[in-house]
Amino acid sequence: MFFDSDLLMSALRALTPILLAALGGAICERAGVFNIGLEGMMLMGCFTAVATSWFTGSPWLGVLAAALAAAAYSLILAVGTVTLRGDAVVLGVAMNLLAVGLTSFLLRTVFGVQGTFDDPSLAGLPLIGGLSPLAYLSWAAVGVAAVMLSRHVWGLRLRGVGEAPDAAATLGVSPAKYKYAAVLLSGVLCGLAGSQLALGNVTLFTENMTAGRGWIAVVAVMLGRALPLGVLLAALLFGLAEAAGFRLQGLGLPQQATDAAPYVVTLGALFLTTARRRRRVRPSSTGAAS
Amino acid sequence: MTPPQADPAVELRGITKRFPGTLANDAVDLTVRRGEIHALMGENGAGKSTLMSILYGMTRADAGSVRVDGREADFASPGDAMAAGLGMVHQSFKLFDSLSVAENVVYAAEPRRFGLVDRAAARRRVRELVEEHGLAVDPDARVGDLPVGLRQRVEILKLLHRGARTLILDEPTAVLTPAEADALFTVLKSLTAQGRTVILVTHKLREVLEGSDRVTVLRDGRVVARLVTAETSADEIAAAMTGRAVELDRIHAPGTPGDVVLGVSGLATDGVREASLTVRAGEIVGIAGVAGNGQSELIEALAGLRPTSTGQVTLLDADITHASATERRLKGLAYVPEDRHAVGTAPAASVAENLAMGHHRTSLSSRGLLPPAGVRAHARQLTERFGIKASAPEVPASALSGGNLQKLLIGRELAHEAPLLLVEQPTRGVDIGAIQNIHDQLIAYRDAGHAVLLVSAELSEIRGLADRVLVMYEGRITASYDKDEADERTLGLAMAGGASREAVTVEAVD
Numbered sequence: 149m150f151f152d153s154d155l156l157m158s159a160l161r162a163l164t165p166i167l168l169a170a171l172g173g174a175i176c177e178r179a180g181v182f183n184i185g186l187e188g189m190m191l192m193g194c195f196t197a198v199a200t201s202w203f204t205g206s207p208w209l210g211v212l213a214a215a216l217a218a219a220a221y222s223l224i225l226a227v228g229t230v231t232l233r234g235d236a237v238v239l240g241v242a243m244n245l246l247a248v249g250l251t252s253f254l255l256r257t258v259f260g261v262q263g264t265f266d267d268p269s270l271a272g273l274p275l276i277g278g279l280s281p282l283a284y285l286s287w288a289a290v291g292v293a294a295v296m297l298s299r300h301v302w303g304l305r306l307r308g309v310g311e312a313p314d315a316a317a318t319l320g321v322s323p324a325k326y327k328y329a330a331v332l333l334s335g336v337l338c339g340l341a342g343s344q345l346a347l348g349n350v351t352l353f354t355e356n357m358t359a360g361r362g363w364i365a366v367v368a369v370m371l372g373r374a375l376p377l378g379v380l381l382a383a384l385l386f387g388l389a390e391a392a393g394f395r396l397q398g399l400g401l402p403q404q405a406t407d408a409a410p411y412v413v414t415l416g417a418l419f420l421t422t423a424r425r426r427r428r429v430r431p432s433s434t435g436a437a438s
Numbered sequence: 439m440t441p442p443q444a445d446p447a448v449e450l451r452g453i454t455k456r457f458p459g460t461l462a463n464d465a466v467d468l469t470v471r472r473g474e475i476h477a478l479m480g481e482n483g484a485g486k487s488t489l490m491s492i493l494y495g496m497t498r499a500d501a502g503s504v505r506v507d508g509r510e511a512d513f514a515s516p517g518d519a520m521a522a523g524l525g526m527v528h529q530s531f532k533l534f535d536s537l538s539v540a541e542n543v544v545y546a547a548e549p550r551r552f553g554l555v556d557r558a559a560a561r562r563r564v565r566e567l568v569e570e571h572g573l574a575v576d577p578d579a580r581v582g583d584l585p586v587g588l589r590q591r592v593e594i595l596k597l598l599h600r601g602a603r604t605l606i607l608d609e610p611t612a613v614l615t616p617a618e619a620d621a622l623f624t625v626l627k628s629l630t631a632q633g634r635t636v637i638l639v640t641h642k643l644r645e646v647l648e649g650s651d652r653v654t655v656l657r658d659g660r661v662v663a664r665l666v667t668a669e670t671s672a673d674e675i676a677a678a679m680t681g682r683a684v685e686l687d688r689i690h691a692p693g694t695p696g697d698v699v700l701g702v703s704g705l706a707t708d709g710v711r712e713a714s715l716t717v718r719a720g721e722i723v724g725i726a727g728v729a730g731n732g733q734s735e736l737i738e739a740l741a742g743l744r745p746t747s748t749g750q751v752t753l754l755d756a757d758i759t760h761a762s763a764t765e766r767r768l769k770g771l772a773y774v775p776e777d778r779h780a781v782g783t784a785p786a787a788s789v790a791e792n793l794a795m796g797h798h799r800t801s802l803s804s805r806g807l808l809p810p811a812g813v814r815a816h817a818r819q820l821t822e823r824f825g826i827k828a829s830a831p832e833v834p835a836s837a838l839s840g841g842n843l844q845k846l847l848i849g850r851e852l853a854h855e856a857p858l859l860l861v862e863q864p865t866r867g868v869d870i871g872a873i874q875n876i877h878d879q880l881i882a883y884r885d886a887g888h889a890v891l892l893v894s895a896e897l898s899e900i901r902g903l904a905d906r907v908l909v910m911y912e913g914r915i916t917a918s919y920d921k922d923e924a925d926e927r928t929l930g931l932a933m934a935g936g937a938s939r940e941a942v943t944v945e946a947v948d
Binding site: 307308317318 | 515516526531534535536537541545546548550596
C-alpha cells in the first residue's frame with residue numbers, strides 16, 4: 149500500500165523543520181516583517197547543533213546553542229529592516245547565501261572536511277514514539293502561537309504593529325520592539341528547525357543541507373495565511389510531498405524526479421495563492437499609457 | 439485654591455517652532471476654554487498642524503509653554519499627552535482594518551484576564567461608551583468594512599476609552615458626506631455638553647460657523663484673529679485666513695450652450711445604471727451626489743478607464759463607446775481625475791514631466807522623441823499661465839503643496855484645449871485662494887466654448903459653477919435641475935434619495 153503508517157511517520161518527520169520555521173515566518177509576517185531568511189537561519193541552526201553536540205556530547209546543548217545562534221543570526225534581519233530600514237527581500241536573500249558560505253567554511257575549518265561531516269559518535273536526539281521530542285514541541289508551538297496571536301495582549305499588539313505601525317505608535321506601542329521580538333523568535337524557531345534536521349531527521353551536517361526547506365516554509369506562511377493552524381496544514385502538505393517522494397523513489401522512480409516532489413507542490417501552492425490574490429485586485433486601468 | 443474647572447483646558451503661550459527655511463509657529467498664543475468647541479483655522483502651511491503636533495507631543499517647540507488643565511506640560515510623546523487627558527483624531531485615521539471595532543478601541547489599553555484580552559469586557563466597554571455618547575457602532579464589526587463616518591467614530595471611542603478630556607480633530611470632515619458631518623457635530627456637541635473640550639483643526643468655513651464656539655485663525659505661523667463664532671462671518675474669517683477680501687460661494691453667470699459635445703445614452707457599467715446625459719459646448723454640467731453613488735464610475739467609464747457594458751457614448755458625433763482612453767483623448771477629451779496623487783500625477787516625476795504627460799503624444803513629440811527644450815518651454819509656459827508655484831521645473835511633483843499640484847493637474851488638462859473636459863473634485867483639500875483661481879479657470883474654459891462635466895462633493899461648488907445640475911443616487915441619474923432651481927435644499931434632498939423620476943417631472947412642470 150502506498151499510504152501506510154510508515155509514510156505518515158516519514159511525513160511527520162519531514163514536517164517538523166518546515167513547521168517550526170514556518171511558525172517563525174508567520175509571526176514575522178504578522179508583525180509586518182517579510183522574512184525570507186528562514187532558510188539561512190535554519191542552516192546556521194543545523195551547523196551549530198551538530199558542532200555543539202559533537203564537542204559537548206549533548207544533543208540538547210546542541211539544540212540550545214542552535215536556537216541561540218540562529219537568533220543571533222536573525223539580528224541581521226531585525227537590525228537591517230527595522231533599525232536601518234533596509235529591504236527585507238534583499239537582506240533575506242543575502243542571509244541565505246551567507247549562511248551557505250559561512251557554514252561550508254566553518255565545516256572546513258572546524259572539522260577539516262568538505263561536503264559532509266558524519267561520525268557514528270555524533271549524538272543525535274532521542275526518539276519518543278519514533279519521533280524526536282522537537283516534533284512534539286512543534287505541535288505544541290502551533291497551539292501556543294495560535295492562542296498568543298489571537299487572544300493574548302501581546303499578540304493583539306503584534307498584529308496591530310504588523311498592520312498599521314503608525315497607528316500602534318500613536319497609542320504608545322513601539323513597532324520596533326515588537327518587530328525585533330518577532331524576528332528573534334523566528335530565529336529561535338529556525339534554530340530548533342535546524343536542530344531537528346541535523347540531529348533528528350539525520351545525524352550529520354552536510355553543506356546546504358536545508359535544501360530549500362526554508363523557502364518551502366516561506367511558501368507555507370503564504371499558503372497558511374500566516375495563521376498557525378493554516379501554516380500547520382500547509383507544512384503537512386509539504387511533509388507528505390517529501391515523504392511521498394521517498395516512497396516513489398522506493399518504487400523505482402529516478403531520484404532526481406522524486407526529490408522534486410516538494411518543490412512541485414510548492415510551485416502549485418504558489419500558483420494557487422497568487423491566482424487567488426490576483427482575483428481580489430481591482431481590474432487596473434487600461435490604455436492610460438501608450 | 440482655584441478649582442480646576444476655572445483653568446482653561448489648553449493654554450499655549452509663545453509657541454515658536456522653526457524648521458529649516460520657515461518659521462512654522464511664531465510666538466503663538468492659544469487658549470481653549472473647557473467645554474467649548476474651538477476652531478483652529480488657517481490655510482495649508484499656516485502652522486496649524488505644527489502647533490497641534492507640539493501640543494500632542496509629536497514635535498518639540500523651540501520656545502513657549504504648554505499648560506493642560508492648568509498644569510505645566512512638556513510632552514515627549516503622544517503617550518504623555520494621552521496620559522494628561524488629550525486625544526487626537528488624525529486626518530488619516532490610525533486604525534487597524536483587519537481588527538474588530540472593540541479590538542481597535544481597547545488596543546494598548548486592553549481589559550485582561552490571565553494575560554489574555556478579555557473580549558467580553560472589551561465589547562461591554564464599547565457598548566457602554568456607545569450608549570453614553572450616542573456613537574452607534576457595532577463592536578464586533580471589522581473596521582475595514584465600515585464606512586468612513588463610522589471609522590471616525592471608532593477613533594473617537596478610542597480616545598474616550600482612554601479618558602480623553604480634550605479631543606483634537608484634524609480636518610475631521612474632509613472625508614465625510616454632509617450627513618456624516620452633521621452627525622459628527624451632534625456628537626461633538628454632546629461631548630462638550632458633558633464638559634469635554636474639542637479643538638477642531640479645519641479650513642472649512644461653513645462647519646466652523648455652524649459648529650464652533652470660538653475661532654483662532656493662523657496665517658504664516660502667527661495668530662491673526664481670535665473671534666467669537668456668534669459674532670463673526672465667513673467673510674471675516676476668510677479674509678483673516680488669506681489676508682485679503684475673498685468672494686465666497688460666488689454663483690457664476692450661466693454660459694451660452696451650443697452644440698452637443700458629449701452624448702451618453704443608457705450607459706451601464708459597474709456601479710452605474712442606465713445613465714443618459716448630454717453636455718453642450720459652452721456649458722458646465724455638474725453631477726452632485728454623496729460619494730459612492732456611481733459618480734466616479736461614470737466618469738471613469740467616460741474617460742475610458744472602465745469598460746462600458748451597455749449604452750452608447752458619442753463625442754462630437756463620433757461613437758467612442760468602446761474606444762480606449764488614448765483614442766478618446768485624441769478625439770478631444772481631457773480628464774482631471776479625483777485622486778491627484780495616485781492617478782492624476784506621478785509624484786516622483788518632475789513638475790516638467792508631469793506637465794508634459796498627455797502632451798507627449800501631440801504637441802511635444804518630434805519624430806517620436808521628446809526634445810527636452812520643448813518640455814522645459816512647455817513647463818515654463820504652463821506654470822506661468824496657471825500660477826503654479828514650483829521652485830524649479832525639475833523638482834519632483836511630490837514637493838508641491840496640494841493646491842499647487844491641483845493647479846498643475848488642471849492646467850495640464852486645460853492646455854489640451856479639448857472640446858470636452860471631465861473634472862472630478864477640482865478643489866478638494868485646496869486653499870480658499872486656490873479654489874477661486876481654479877473656479878475662474880473652469881469658467882474661462884467654458885466661456886471659450888468648451889464643454890465641461892464636473893463631479894463634486896461640494897454643493898456650493900456645483901451651484902457656483904454648473905449651468906445644469908444632475909443628481910446621482912445609487913448609480914442612477916435621478917434628477918436634473920437648471921441653475922436657478924438648484925438650491926441647496928432641493929439638491930440635498932435629491933442626494934439623499936428623495937428625488938425619483940416623478941419628482942423630476944414635477945419639478946419640470948412647476
